[in-house]
Amino acid sequence: MTRSKKNGNKGIGNSLIRPDGKEKVMGSFEYSSDLYHEDMLWGATLRSPHPSAKIVNIDTSEAEIVDGVVAVLTSKDLPGKPTYGLIMADQPVLCSNFVRFQGDPVALVAAKDTETCRRALDKIKVKYKVLKPLTDPELSETAAPVHPSGNVVRKVPIRRGNPDASGDVVVEGVYEMGSQDQAFLGPESGLAVPANDGGIDLYVATQGLHQDHFQLPPCLNLPDEKVRVHLAGVGGAFGGREDWSVQGHACILALHTGRPVKMSYLRDESFQGHLHRHPAKMWFRHHARKSGELVKIEARILLDGGAYASTSGFVAANAARFACGPYRVPNLIVDATAVRTNNHPCGAMRGFGAVQACFAHESQMDKLAEALTMDPVKLRMANVLKTGDKLPTGQIVHVPAPVEECLAAACAFPMPAESADNQDNYGLPGGAGRTVDRSRIRRGVGYAVGYKNLAYAEGYDDDTCASCKLVDGKLEITSAAAEIGQGFVTVAKQIAYEVLGIEDIVLKQASTAIIGSAGSSAASRQTYMSGKAIKLACQNLADKLISICAETHGIAIDALSLVNGRIRSVNGTIDLELAMVTTDPIEAEAHYSHFQTKKMDEKTGQGDTDVSWIFAAHRVVVDVDIDLGLVRVVQITTGQDVGNALNPLSVVGQIEGGISQGLGLAVMEEVISEGGVVKNGSFTDYLIPTFADMPPVEITMIEQPEDGAPYGAKGVGETPSLSSTSAVVAAIRAATGLELPRAPIRAEDIALASRNSK
């Protein structure tokens, strides 16, 4: 992509390198798991081995006498409120009477090192009365409640148009998607340090400092001002750091022992210690005219939220709102339900409900294309959503909606050549196994489009703030936005440079002690929200400097303007570097809130719920070994709606990374649970894509700037995850001719089905 370089290549639109990058390549960047404090203890968690059980008795006496153990805590030692939660406080800090999933925390240990912690955990004797777990979400609504709040977290109906409308062609399908782990590499970890004021300083890897913070004071029995949450280096997140992991436990141990306490999960505990993507069961029926025009969609979506609510209600709402895909659909009957079970709790992951829905609606579009003997791309093009169209909620799309452009761009790339290989079949299905028989490879091409909302929805008052301060020519930006790898720290500096023309910029460590909320680094919202707040804060700073300059020089404010980092007067008599305006530090703050959205109507789902939307299309080419069921993804092409790419290299990074997670969900990634017990909680058994699995990715960014967004930029974090999974599955179906209604597709789904159909 060519673009005009401006502002000395430091402003927006340039591919600046990360300010934290040098430390990261040298190994000196401090992650949450690298934290150390003199006199610190290690903390560890004892978790339930059972998905459902009554706690009869806990005996900690033997653990307490292990040499090096400083504290062993159970629910009776909790200092405050016994439950917490991001949306509702329904999750026990430590279980007192019942455990509701395999991994529910039961006791805590603080000791001199990790090995001593492990030995002490082994010595805690918990007597359980094992209960039959509820593991089938389809039975949840009628089963005995697994939690006092009941089993239905939320039901989201959407009704529009004529329920009796019918088309010439009807296709129907039941689709299923497994649970995905965010599998960030940096373990959940943090350090809690008791403060002299009786309060606590928590340094932790998180997506949202203030959302971690607000849950702490009640559980710690501390006033709000005595709790401070600071961002420690984050090794990836993808939704998995929206909810607490070590936050409450580390603080409780530190306050109890009066010493700093560090906690860091090993990978097996990580699989238990954060929430996963919701597995889904989805029934869909599409009605269309012979021309391909969609007439009506009926959909029922069931999401298994596991034992605790977290964000399940909002995930269900997203699954419902985006169930029809980015198409014009006049009539619809959609119901999404999130229920509780004794399975592992689920919450946020990149794409948040829209990924599951996309798998169903795109599978249906292919099925419809087949029924109509129509090209699947043509069918999509005939129905694409455009600006000005009405969504299922009745909301009108008021922002650029380049669905057609995204799909055309994905289709425009040349198809890859037949598999070339210089390495003895390494590049073919089977890879390092070199198992392939070339005559048994089938190639397939698949397409998918998807969309979701940008930023928070359903009436949330998203007040995001940032401040900046000019001292000795150096600009200091303060924001509580969490850098989780996405490159917010780079874009923040680019925006500040764009406004003020100052090169010497530092970002202060994000913390709840120094500024108000920036919301979470979630929902693709940080550039869109905090980027805007930083832009406004910098503009406020410029206005202050201009007014100081006007006063000093006895000149009218409107005779001065800011040009390339200098304040100039119209007549040319004043031409000052910003740093020269005053020797006093000058500070400015800004809050940004988008327009107020509305809740969904409880019966019809109607309402202007969303701020904006992001759209994507993917085309995937696969080679499949039909005997062994092994898949090699050969190429992925994509068109992505980005608004304006403020840092094109970062955007490419988001797109390639998001697509690799989408590929993983299509062919290998699933948290497998049997009777509520996770069977593959390790990187040995839960596979994520490696170098060998990733094909070349060809990208076209569709840049249609959104009015009011900072420099027109939409968020880009989730866009690549929306339809990449569906496109991979579509390609495998095209290669094999199999229905494959479930993702991820396992080798046996192909190999056994191919054999049976012979």
Added chain:
Amino acid sequence: MKIERNYTLHINGKDHPVESDWLGENLLYVLREKLGIWGTKNACEQGECGSCSVFINGVMTCSCMELSASAVGTKITTVEGLAPHGELTDVQEEMLNAGAVQCGFCTPGLVVAVTDLLETNSTPSRLEVKEALAGNLCRCTGYGRIEDAVFRISEKRAREQ
């Protein structure tokens, strides 16, 4: 070989005395928690992700799988030892410039792995890069920019020869 409870490791050109609490400690744990050499990362701690890669006598090894006490007498090089004076190696420089770093947790391990790859094969093909680096997991990048960095380094070295 008799294994002493307390021993010395030779890391990045320096001797580091280690007081072990028990002899089961792995090298990753000792580097990080005993010696404060934090650059080597702890993502899976079971030899699957490559984040903890170091050189032991020049051979790339997952430090989480290596008994620390058995590394006595070897020369250990961690990511910190590749550019000891704060200047970046060409591998580090190009990883940074190519956009191969996002959260960066896999990065030290990949710096070690790419260094190793290009020492044994200065002009790898795309498939050879994929096979050589398939033991290093990255969750952020989808590997595209890392692959790009490898070719940039390889081409730069060829030009400079």
